[in-house]
Structures are given as structure tokens and as C-alpha cells.
Amino acid sequence: MESNKYSPAEIETKWQQVWAEQGLDRAVENPDQPKFYALSMFPYPSGNLHMGHVRNYTITDVVARVRRMQGYRVLHPMGWDAFGLPAENAAIDRGVHPAQWTYQNIDQMRAQLQELGLSYDWEREVATCAPDYYRWTQWIFIQMLKMGLAYQKEAAVNWDPIDQTVLANEQVDSEGRSWRSGALVEKKLLRQWFLKITDYAEELLNDLNQLPGWPERVRTMQANWIGKSTGAQVVFKTEAGDALPVFTTRPDTLWGATFMVLSPEHPLVEKLTAPDRVAAVEDYRKAAAAKSEIDRTAEDREKTGVWTGSYALNPVNNEKIPVWIADYVLMGYGTGAIMAVPAHDQRDFEFARKFDLPVRVVVQPVGESLNGETMVEAWPGDGVMVNSGPLDGTPAGKGEGQSVPAAIAWLETNGKGQGESNYRLRDWLISRQRYWGVPIPVVHCPECGIVPVPDEQLPVTLPEDVEFSGRGASPLAQLEHWVNVPCPACNRPARRETDTMDTFIDSSWYFLRYTDARNPESAFATAQANGWMPVDQYVGGIEHAILHLLYSRFITKVLRDRGLISCDEPFQRLLTQGMVQNTTYKNPKTGKYVAPESVADPQNPVDPDTGDALEVFYEKMSKSKYNGVDPKAVLAKYGADTARMFILFKAPPEKDLEWDDADVEGQFRFLNRVWRLVTEYLTTVGANVGSPTGDGATSLSKDEKNLRRAIHTAIQAITEDIDGDYQFNTAVSELMKLSNALTDSPAKDSPVYAEGVRALVLLLAPFAPHLADELWHQLGNPDSVHRAPWPAFDSSALVVDEITLVIQIMGKTRGTLEVPASSDKAALEQYARESEVAQRYLEGKEIKKVIVVPGKLVNFVVGS
16 A cells, blocks of 8 residues: 555455454443443345435444443444335345345345444344344244233224235325225225233333433424323213213313214214115215325315214213214224314314204303304314303313313213323234234134244244235235144144234334344343443434334333333434435426436536426435435445545534535545645654653643644544534534644644644544554554544643733734733733834824733724
């Protein structure tokens, strides 16, 4: 290697091999060291890294590398979220087995990660599709079954009437059509497996207060998803005596209920439908089944519904009210039935006006007199209760002495209902009628019922002789030799469960497996898990703010309650990195995106096909928008260290990053400057110059003191940037300042310069690890820079002996003067008066006033 030329390809290949041979990044099990668990959300093995991956993993890698240098034992693992629909689609489209496609992609992506110089402990690598991993996913499921947290019930699923198969939500397009057949998807009731996450709703909500290291936005999103509301459960009755329970947050408005609305999927719809209403109800139910939940509940959508022909009895006054069905009521939320109070709920009001249903006012605003027949919109606010029997005259509201608690007390006293909390959160439906997932480890026996597969028979592995057509039932259900097995309890003929698990289960405990990844006897040893958990820093995209993070919190609490771990929460700190965006060209007339290489003049961009002027803006990188940047191309041209530096420098980690080729080039030039700075130092002064130690620093020249101040300012600032809110962009700026200070310093033959070169390389190490280790080695150090201690900040180096005093005459600067930093106001004025500048400008003039700003300036006000 030429000593005067920075060659990233050569350097990076060399050091990646050295690190692997040394096991440099292996997690050390040393209880005498403080622990630090750094984790990025593991990727789906699609085959190629994108820039979002590069940003996520680089952020976490810097944190891990700094903590090692600061004396922590660090766990920084990587693995693969490898089950799921894309692999099964690949099997259908490419004619390859999902396992072959998945492991091929894993090999490819692992190599790409290693090219980035990420400090992973590859000995702890996991893949969720590997039997030695999903064995323990199945074991955890069985623990939940034993705890009463896993159960089966009938639930609505997406059904493709042409392919005769169940579809996941992601297989249904925005128009409600099947991704493969194009058929309108129907809702169908099937027996499905659920996990009782609702048993933990209150704890999941309350424990958000234990997570101050999470973004407030994410905690709010989770709180809203859990959706706690307080009110009352009230049971209406049909004329035949069947119960129709409803939950309402406003039980005080029960006296204003003029009709009921059921979900089209409610189990009592058929029984309630009068003979002359059957055709209309069935047509409506079919139409509702073809719509998505988002479409059904849209606020601005016109309300639709149909009367069943039956009535229910309002429990507070025994009034008969008609029972309707409408698609804006969902069976998955609450009880699937609502009481409608149109005077005080806008959605109910619009429904009532459309179908000419009564509107009865029960909350009268203070100073107004609402009339249900003439109202033009609902009144949802407070006021005074009217037309409400025992509540008349009570102030409307939820506070003490107001109508809501009064209504709950009345309901409970009279046996009409009871106060309770309700949650938007539903139990977690984990059944998937697909092949490429974890088989649910139970057997259905006609004699014994549901029987878990014994631990010693785990894992229940996926059979390989499977045909993938995308049609019909799950591929597993078609393999009779796999499905038909003896019951583990009674040995009679039985059938395996053919559903596989939602892949979110695989990713809801992987962070625990990393703590003891090669354990063949258990999912993890409790001592190992407790020694590393919780994760100290978790990094991933905001798109996982709810489901993945909520499910991981749930599984952690379940395993804690099972006595397997001691922590309450899995992730102590969470960083949701911003997106990587790039310049995007779009034709506003056609809505089509245009590839940048097709734009002849970026200053005046037009569509090459139509000649239309193009919109230009930054948007998240995506193949469909032609604005992606291939990490391989960047690494080939500039090297991994430059890619890392740009990713870290361009924006704070939580903000969106706008890609700019010029800024990438700028970081490459900076690393070249660092290379030249160190190699020129070695060829001129070299290792013959030592670093100052102890009191030797007190006898330094002014230039040496200035340089040492720049060194320790950088150490202090970069340490604070990394230990605080991870402001890596300003940390890289400080590295540039230190490099400039060393370049500009006249004290290049000083021990302080040697100290500065050493500090620059140490501070650079987490950001540009390959270059730093190469320079560290050239500086004569036998071990890796990544095993060296993080540089210590010396506060005495920041003490300023002299300051530059500005001398002004009538507010205009006339010169400067170096004076002792300890000078008081009187001394500063004296130095200024005696200066050559003052002598020259004040000669023959009367000084009327002297203004002294300590540490900055002296201003002389003179007469004319």
C-alpha cells in the first residue's frame, strides 16, 4: 500500500479479515464489567441491503463501538426475521423452495453487512426459520397455552372465493381484491388461534411510564392503540330475551338512545332478522364483507345500514327501539353492538337523519334549548341532563358530582349495568394459513381435545415435500402423511394443527435468544438473559412503533410471569431513525415517477415521454420511485467508512436524511485529509515525539496550549454527543474541527501534536473503523484501536491563559490585544489605554466614557 494514498478497498478488506480472525467483536461474559446491549431491529432477508438498513445499523454500531472503548462488555448481535409471505410468493413465482430462497438471501445480505464493518458477534447469529430457533418459539407458545393465554375461537378472515384460500391483510389490495386472483375478498368465519394480550392491557399501558428513553411519539401511539376508555357495560335485551350487551363511555345518555346498531357479523343478526327482511339483510352483509375495515370506519363516508325488522328493550326505561345493522360497527371492537344516541353523537346523528329515526335531546347546553327535530348536527358537549329520569338536572360530564359517575352508580344500584374499563386493544390473532411459518405445536384429538406436542418432540418441523400453487387450503393441510399423527396423550388417531404462527411472534423474543444463542437445552438460560437484559439501546424504524414493539413488551411480561426472566420491559432506550430520502421526479399530470437518468436537464426537468414539467422533491428511497441508491455502488466507489461518515454527518439520527452525492464526496475528501495528516506526521516527526503527561502540560507554549485546548474541546464535545441524544452529525463536525486545528497548528514538532493525532484517530474509530485501525497500527500500536480506551477529557486543558481583547473607538473596532484571561474590568481598561492602538487613535482627544465588557472588549467614547 502506498503510504501517501488512502485506499479504502484495500484497508477495509484487510481489517475485516483481521477482526474476524481475532474475534474482536465477540461478546465477553465478564460480570466485573458493566454491560451494554446494543441492538438494531433485524432485517427480513430480501437479498439486498438498502440505505435505510445502512443507516439503522451504522447508528447502532457507533454506539456499540464507543461503549466497548468506554470499558463496557457489549452484546451487539445480528440475525434474520426469516419467515413470512415473500418467501412463499418466491416459491410460487420462481419454483424454488422457500428455505432455499431465504438462506440464499441470508448469505448475500450477511456478506453485505460484513462489508460495512459492523461489529457484530456473528457467533450469536439467529434465523427465525431455523428449526433450532423455532423449536423455542413453539415451546414459548406451549407455555402460553399452559398459562391460558393461547386459545382458539371463530373469527372473521379474508377469503378468496376463487383460489379458495385465506389471505393475510397484506394480500388484499386497497380495493379489497386478492393479490393473486383479483377476486373481491369476502369475510369468512374460521377457527383461529389467539393470544390474550388483552390480559396485559392495563400493565402495557401503565408501564409506558417506565420508558422515558422512548420517543414520546411512540409511547403516545402505543397508548392510543391500547385505547383505554372508562364507562359502563349495559345489557339491552331483544324481544325474545337474548342479551345484547354494549359498552358505552357515556352511560348518562342511555335515556337518549333511540335505536341500536349491530355489526353485520354479529352472531344474533340471523335470529333477529324478520322474514320479510332476510333478503335485504343478506345483501347488505355480503356488501359489508367485501369492504376493508378502514373503508367501513372512514369518518367522511356516507352512512349505510338496514333494519333487521326487530326491536330491543332499553334497560333504563323499557322503551322498544329498532335494531339495525351497519358496516361502521365492527365485530372486532367492543361487543359488536352500540346504542345510538343521535342527539349527542355525530355519526349516529347522520345515520338517524338518513333513515328518519328519532333524535332525542338528553344534554341541554347551558343557556340554549336544543330541539331534536330541528337540530342540524349533534351536540357532543357538556350541559345539564334532561329527559333522563333520575339524572335530570345533573351537570353533564365525567367529573365528580357529574352525570357519568351518577349514571354508573344508578345502573349498578338498579342491576342494569356496571362500570368498567374497555380497551381498543384486541387479542392477537396469530393463525396463518400458510406454509412458511412456525407450525403451531398442537394436535387435535377427538377424545382429548387440543393436546400440546410434548417438549421432547419439538420442534414440529416443516415438511419439505410441499407444492406451492397459492390456491386452496394451506399447503400443510394437503399433506395427509404429515397431518395424521397419533395423539400424544392417548395414542389414538389425531390431526396436527395446520395453521402456522404470525411472524411477529418470531420477532417478539429474538432479543432474548441472542443472550444465549447456542443453548440446545432451553430458549435461553435465565442467568444469561438476566445478565444482558434489558436491551440498553434499540434502533429501528417508526413503522414498528406499535405492533412489533407492543408484542415484544407483551411476550417479555409473559416470560417474566413464567419465571424465565426478571425484567419488566425489553428495551430501555429506543431510537427511531429517520428515513433516507433522495431527489424524486414525478409527472403531476400522469402521476408516474421518472428515473433521474431519464431527465436530460435537472435544472429544467421534463418527462422524456410527454414533455410535461416534472415535480422535484425529496421522498423515501424506493424502487418504484426510481430514487434508490445501491449501497454496493457507494461502497465500491468510496468505501464503507465514507458511507458511514455521510450517513452519520448528514442529519441527526432521528430526522429524515436527504441523500446528496456532493456530501458523500465531501466525507471522502475529509477521510483523505485525515489519512494525509497522519501519514505526513509519521514521515516528518513520527513516533519519536511523545505525548505530554501530568504537569508537563503547564510549561507549554501558546501554540501548544491552543492546540491542546482544541484537542480536549473535541474530546468533551464528541463524548457528550455520543453519551447524550446521539447527535452524531455534530460529533463528525467536531472531528473535522480537530483535523483542521491539527492541520493549521504551527506546533507540529510538539508532543501536543502527537497527542492530537492520537486523539483524532481514537475519536474517529467508532465512525470510520477501518481507517482508524489502519492509522492506529501505523502509529505503532500493536493492538486494535477498538480495544483502546476512549480518550479522557482534561478540563484543565480548556483553561484559557490569555484572551483576545477587542479595542473599539466610538463602537468601531480599531484593533485587538492579547491580555491575561484573569484580568478584571479595571485591568482591562488599563491594558487598553496603554495599547499602541489606543495611543494612536486617542491622541489629542478627550475620553468621555469607557465601556468594558469583561472577556470581550473595551470601547472608548470620545469628544469631537
